[in-house]
Amino acid sequence: MDTLEAIKTRRSINNLTGQVPSKELITQILEAARWAPNHFNTQPWRFTVLIGDGRDKLGDAYGKVNQRNLKDPSREMLETVYQKGFSKAKRSPVVIVVSVEPSDNPRVKKVEEIAAVSAAVQNMLLAAHALGLGAKWRTGDPAYTDIMKENFGVSEKGLVIGLIFLGYPEEGSVPEPPVRKSVEEFTTWVTE
Numbered sequence: 735m736d737t738l739e740a741i742k743t744r745r746s747i748n749n750l751t752g753q754v755p756s757k758e759l760i761t762q763i764l765e766a767a768r769w770a771p772n773h774f775n776t777q778p779w780r781f782t783v784l785i786g787d788g789r790d791k792l793g794d795a796y797g798k799v800n801q802r803n804l805k806d807p808s809r810e811m812l813e814t815v816y817q818k819g820f821s822k823a824k825r826s827p828v829v830i831v832v833s834v835e836p837s838d839n840p841r842v843k844k845v846e847e848i849a850a851v852s853a854a855v856q857n858m859l860l861a862a863h864a865l866g867l868g869a870k871w872r873t874g875d876p877a878y879t880d881i882m883k884e885n886f887g888v889s890e891k892g893l894v895i896g897l898i899f900l901g902y903p904e905e906g907s908v909p910e911p912p913v914r915k916s917v918e919e920f921t922t923w924v925t926e
C-alpha cells in the first residue's frame with residue numbers, strides 16, 4: 735500500500751475479531767516502530783506485547799485502578815469493578831503496551847522523547863493497516879497511573895504512552911473518517 739494512501743485510509747478500529755495475528759506480523763509492526771525519527775538516537779520506545787493470558791497483566795491494572803477510584807467500597811463492589819476493568823484488556827487478541835524511557839543524557843529533552851515514541855506509534859498504526867490488521871491507540875486515565883507503570887516495569891521518570899489494541903477488523907467495522915479541518919484552516923504560508 736502506498737504511504738499516502740495508508741495515512742489517509744488508516745482508521746481506529748474498535749471491533750476486532752478474536753483471531754491472533756502471527757508473531758511475524760506483530761514483529762513487522764514493531765520493526766516499523768523502531769525506524770521512527772528520534773533525536774540523539776536515544777530510541778526511547780519500549781514495547782510489551784500481550785497475547786492470550788498475557789493480557790491479564792493489563793486487566794489487573796485496569797481492575798486495580800477502578801478499585802482505587804472507589805470511595806468507601808464494599809467488598810462486593812471492589813470485586814465487581816475489578817472484574818469490569820479486567821475484562822477491558824480482552825477487547826482485542828493482542829495489546830501492545832508502548833512506553834517511553836527517557837534518556838538520562840542532560841541534553842535530551844523529555845518532550846522530544848515523547849514525540850519520538852508518538853512517531854513510533856503512528857508507524858505501528860500505519861504498518862498494521864498496511865498489513866490488513868486493525869488497531870486502536872488507547873490511553874484513558876488508567877494508562878497514566880503508577881499502577882499501570884508498575885505492572886509493566888516502567889521507571890519513575892518513564893510513562894506509558896499508549897495501549898495499542900490490535901487484531902483483525904470485524905467485517906464492516908471500519909468507521910467513516912472523522913471530519914477534519916482543511917489545510918487552509920490551520921496553516922499560515924510565509925513567503926517573504
Ligand SMILES: Cc1cc2nc3c(=O)[nH]c(=O)nc-3n(C[C@H](O)[C@H](O)[C@H](O)COP(=O)(O)O)c2cc1C
Pocket residue numbers: 744745746747871872873874912
Ligand atoms: C494519544 C492518543 C490517545 C488516544 N486514546 C484513546 C482512548 O483512550 N480511547 C479511544 O477510544 N480512542 C483513543 N484514541 C484514538 C482517537 O479517538 C482516534 O484517533 C480519533 O477518534 C480519530 O480517529 P482515527 O484514528 O480513525 O482517525 C487516542 C488517540 C491518541 C493519539
